Amino acid sequence: MSEFKPQIFSGVQPTGNLHLGNYLGALRKFVALQDQMDCIYCVVDMHSITAQLVHDDLKGQTRSITAAYLASGIDPVKHIVFNQAAVPQHAELAWIFNCVARIGWMNRMTQFKDKAGKDRENASLGLLAYPSLMAADILVYRATHVPVGDDQKQHLELTRDIAMKFNLDFAKKIRESGTGIDITVGDEPVHAFFPMVEPLIEGPAPRVMSLKDGSKKMSKSDPSDLSRINLTDDADTVARKIRKAKTDPDALPSEVDGLKGRPEADNLVGIFAALSDRTKADVLAEFGGQQFSQFKPALADLAVTVLSPITAEMRKLLDDPAHIDAVLKDGGERAGAIAEKTMKDVHNIVGLL
Incomplete structure (x- = not known):
């Protein structure tokens, strides 16, 4: 087997x-990327304690995400699937990046402002430093591309800023170490240790909204299970959830422009389009003029057809936690070998014995 890079x-x-939004917006794309590049897919359990320290069953949730990865079609043999806490180099590099990043950079992160709310002084230091750990997650493998949604673009820009500052601060040491790579920043060639990570945006990501409120994203944290x-x-x-999904009294329009101002109709048409790999225009060409009482059963049948195999495989996997743990252990060992090499070079560059 060729070297895993x-x-x-x-x-x-x-x-x-x-939920469905996670599958359409992320997991399905993760699976497709396997055919193009070497991939590392992580369950970021250390991130999960930044906003909520105490969880009822963090281990169970970690296994559940892993099961979703595998059931969706991610290959843990050709690629790497592991949980973040199994590779301590993530936290080690994050500390170095805490010393690279500036407090002003962190204070500008909109996600911190949103999650901390008005009581910022009572937010955890981990929540403030979250983007530094995210940068370490990526750069401890010197990865070059990250599939991102709109909510993570600012964090990825910060990852690039941290990488660039490290590269410039230690430019002489990097050259002396012989571990650098030649990259281009703008039009300028730069000898660097960490790459300038690029966001990977493959086509318009379907924006899946709540089934109860078409103006809000479908969310794991929504108190209503009927919303997702x-x-x-x-x-x-x-x-049942599709049957109970909020709609309006009008028939479906025959053209996409007719969805404007109708967020619930737009959401359900968008879900149908994403699940069937079609455009909204194609869906409306078929269902335009019909009432939701006719459209919802067709959407339910489609959703069940697409999701049932994944659900069945997830349940099978979750009934065998030892298998999931074995996948995570193997992935952690393989990821750790890459991370250990990176940190050995970082120690040398920074001057740590």
Whole structure:
């Protein structure tokens, strides 16, 4: 087997059940990327304690996310699947990046402002330093591409800023170490240790909204289970949730412009389009003029057809936690070998014995 050179890194927090939005927006893309590059997919359990320290069953949630990865089609043999805490180099590099990053950079992160709310002084230091750990997650493997959504673009820019400052601060040491790589920043060639990570955005990501409120994203944290379709929901539950999904009294329009100002209709048409790999225009060409009483059963049948195999495989995997643990252990060992080499070079560059 050829040498594994990680190019893609991405992770999912083990908080709550993964839902249809996670599958369409992330997992399905993760699977597709396997055919193009070497991928590392992580369950970022250390991130999950930044906003909520105490969890009822963090280990169980970690296994559940892993099961979703595998059931969706991620190959843990050709690629790497592991949990973040199994590789301590993530935390080690994050500390070095805490010393590289500036407090002003962290204070500008909109996610910190949103999650900390008005009581910023009572937020955990971990929540403030979250983007530094995210940078370490990526760069401890010297990954070059990260599939990201809109909510993580600012953090990825910060990852690039941290990498660039490290490269410039230690430029002489990097050259002396012989471990650098030649990259281009703008039009300028730079000899660097860490790459300038690029966001990977493959086509417009489907924005899946709550089934109860078309103006809000589908969320694991929404108190109403009817707001989302969980990957663990059985066929009857999926159909029931779609049947109860909020709509308006008008028939479906025949053109996409007719969805403006109708967020719930737009959401359900968008879900149908994403699940069937079609455009909204194609869906409306078929269902335009019909009432939701006709459209919802078709959407339910489609959702069940696509999701049922994943749900069945997830349940099978979750009934065998020893197998999931073995996958994570193997992935952690393989990821750790790469991370250990990176940190050996970082120690040398920084001057740590």
